[in-house]
Amino acid sequence: MSLKSSAPRSTVQSVIDRPQASVLIIGGGINGIATFRDLALQGVDVTLVERNDWASGASAASSHMIHGGIRYLENGEFRLVQESVQERNGLIKIAPHYVKPLETTVPIFSTFSGILSAPLRFLTHKQGKPQERGALLIKVGLTAYDSFSRDGGSVPRHRFHGRKKSLADLPKMNPGLKYTATYYDASMHDPERLALDVLMDGLAAGPHARAVNYVEAVGMGADGVELRDTVTGQTFTVTSDVVVNTSGPWTDLTNAGLGEPTTYMGGTKGSHIVLDNPELYAATKGREIFFEHEDGRIVLIYPLKGKVMVGTTDIDADPSTPSVCTEEEVDYFFDLVKHVFPTIATSREQIVYRFSGIRPLPKHDDEAPGFVSRDYRIERRAAAARPSTTVFSLVGGKWTTFRALAEHLSTDVLNTIGAPRPVETLGLAIGGGAGFPRTDAATRTWVAAHEDGTGAKRAEQLLGRYGTKAAALLEHLAEHGDDRLQGAADYSVQELEYLVEQEQVVHLSDVLHRRTSLAFTGSLTAGLVDEIARVVGGVLGWDDAERTAQITAALDRLRDAHQVDLRVDAAQEAPAFS
Template sequence: MSTSQTGQVNPADVRSEVEAIRANPRAQVVIIGGGINGIGTFRDLALQGVDVILVERGDYASGASSASSHMIHGGVRYLENGEFRLVRESVQERNRLLRLAPHYVKPLPTTIPIFSTFSGILSAPLRFLTHKQGKAKERGALLIKVGLMGYDSFSRDGGNVPRHKFVGRKKSLQKLPKLRPDVKYTATYYDAAVENPERLALDLVQDALATGPKARTANYVEAIGANGDAVVLRDVVSGATFEVTADVVINTSGPWTDLTNEAFGETTHYMGGTKGSHIVLDNPELYEACAGGEVFFENNDGRIVLIYPLNGRVLVGTTDLEADPREPALCTEEEVDYFFKLVDHVFPTITVDRPQIVYRYSGIRPLPGHGDTAPGFVSRDYRIEQTSFGTSKTVKQLSLVGGKWTTFRALSEHLSNDTLALLGLERTVSTTDLAIGGGVGYPQTPAAVANWVKAHGADLGEERTRTLLARYGTKASAVIDYIVAHDDDAAETDAPLATLPGYSTAEIAYLMTREHTVHLSDLVLRRSIIAFVGALTQAVFDELSTLAAAAQGWSADRLDAEREQAAENLRFFHDIVLEAKHMTVTGTVN
């Protein structure tokens, strides 16, 4: 569940998704929490034909799932923690997602700069045995070589990325000339990046709903309590409360799992999440210095550092700090200073400063309670806890503890299997080789892309069709159909926005009316990467506000409230300052 919304809008209109649940409040399974693992489980169960409801108190993938490092990775450093099962599963799932979601998950060459040969050899066994951070040192070449050899071994079956490579100082500086000149070696291996994780999560929601009416979901619906066998829900938008019942309740609310259980009358101490922050920089020199890949290393304090080009910008992260899930997670000025020191550590001649930050974000990882174990050594693996739901004697509850983006498909399969067992059902559909959303039929060669564009681009033209394919995968066909259906002259309807030429009026209307978009902030933060890349200027915000209002038929008061809420969220969580002045609603696209 998400804490990414401040304030509340109370429109008079009734939300059809909520009404569909209220009209049929009985299901076999109710899932609480629409982060990536809750959504993945929703999809998996829907594919089995289970009558399943998913509710999320914020927008889909707006909590911990929106605060990731945008990585789909095997977790090479987990080897030092002894989490071999997790590494194996993560590597396998990384390879699988490169195949199943190629529209958003892309191979990413990852380079580790190495400044010594033997550093860390003596301390590594102690860290492995005690899981205490101690006075960490940068890993030397020998230790990293051993780790990457083990890492590669997990990709032997079905692996589709190259093995790692070690090179010396001369070749390292030829490839990355801005690196610290005292670099001795670099090791390069492959993981993957997910360019737009929120849209990937939305694809999973749409996949579930496409299975039929047994799959129902609503965002901005919060679980606030238990009443016997029933889950008490509150529509965050209208304030209305209602109940739903099920045979199994699944708690996938991430860092807030214990708080959700508390609302159900159960005291648990499963969670112990840590905060991770990131900044996004518009720094062409740093972007160029990365040479198209990630620079990845462990800092002296034991924290993992990543610097890599993403969506035309540079992502820098991350921190690993103790956090309270009752408080909002914010990227602090101290963390920004820390990030700048990290960049200077590996690229000492490149200047970074605060005006280059176009976006910042922070979130709490859904990690298990860990006592005095150092944050960097807390297990990234997951487990499933089974209890009774509240005071019910018949309803079973499953609470997910842990989980990460990379393993969401395997985790969802595991959680679904446990649920099916409780229901006395068997799996009928495997997701192992099932493409996701816009990854279905996604063309992966230049010739295949040209053929797809030729087949779908008659109305909008080749360039625009290519843009939509890159943005939505093969789901672009639905966007194109929507644009064409809403005007006889599709080219005119699809004319570029005045302030944001990469989008059109009809495309924004599609995002607002066909993708479970409730608030203006959903549009700029999760249905698109407009805010993430620093494109949300005041002029863009004003134009998008008007178009969003026209698409959903908002009143002037509703628009004012939406603008105020979005501006406050953007300022508070992401340090984007916009004026929430009054706007006049003009135009409409139905």
């Protein structure tokens, strides 16, 4: 379905008006966005384009964690673990509104299991016969994991408990366990909103930094990279000294489109389900339950936004085809929940959302998916169609290391164009993390200073949702009103209007999936989708036909990509889930 917005796309025009840039970045996932921010802060003339919405591909399919990757130790990826732990600790400080310490418990069912097979896996990266890791191996791993964190105080060190204390602490757990190990990583409860904060930091650097969504790269010639606006169909060319390909699992496809065929990538599919299961939510006691299933896969049960997210799988996938969560994967998730919490029933009726994505992993041939490196590398070559242009391709990368990765990639770009690095991003607050209150007393002080016009409760809610960037929104609401949506009282008409105006919203789905958490939490109904479409369309100037087309497209996406079919029972105020 072709969707068109009748509102002017000033962001696209800003790129058309500046057909030359020092750097063109293709791919607006978290790594492309972070690289854009880094270069923009250095004063580099940089343009970022994304063929869909920001952070809507692999970045939208994460496990909502910022973690050091304890299991990477078994792969021998010590550099990655050290960098990941350091970046985790750093993000807790510079993005405290979205990244917070997460207590994580591992149920353990044996003492010595895995001791003989682990060295073989370490040396060969072959899975071999699946075997759960026992207490001794996990203890060694967590001790090593703690040693990588040199920033005491960001998160506590791990602790071990025997069966009796473990079941007293988490009584719904499988009574067959022998131990539990509890350690801390970090949660990232709104990854798409964190990505938007990173993006807006880059745009705020000045007019030398331009970023536009729904623009795709379709070719490359002697004049530069040809781009196409997917909303209007308009094509135009940007000439640059450097092209940076950060299109994640689609890196090879992007390079092929530019006339630069590569075979760098070999991603795997990871799926998740979100359950409305109050008993399971209560049983976790706010902790992530992280463990190895009997088939050797690392899986998690994660309380989030009042629901429970269960994941993930690790299956070889083709990035040229859509990634969806299958019924077989759902059965697998139910089996693993039963393995840990045997008395808690799960069913498909409890699923409010499913999502799936492809990890941007390197080509791995016959290497077991779980052992494919999660580290990243940067490939460099001269463009065949324009030898004076250098093309960098990012292979790999994950949410946790986005800042460090962007610093690395940006440094390579700066060296290529001969530009200095006047600004360091290490320790530099991201978006609404700047000045974010760290204590209850500081929160009360912030709220008291911003509650006029909306009240303290609403000010505190928006502080939690947007960080200190909520201050500007609260001023907007105090001036224009704060009329709550009929179908979602946590949001208001004026709040959504503000997001549409400020955050490059183009389609209705942008609001449902990424500017808000309404889809993720299963809060959508057919009536609410229509209500939000009227708000969004009022800002973007949609006529009745366009609004209807946007609603149809949004409902199709919910059904096809997330198995949420709101058409099944559209007359009711509760969604129907397949």
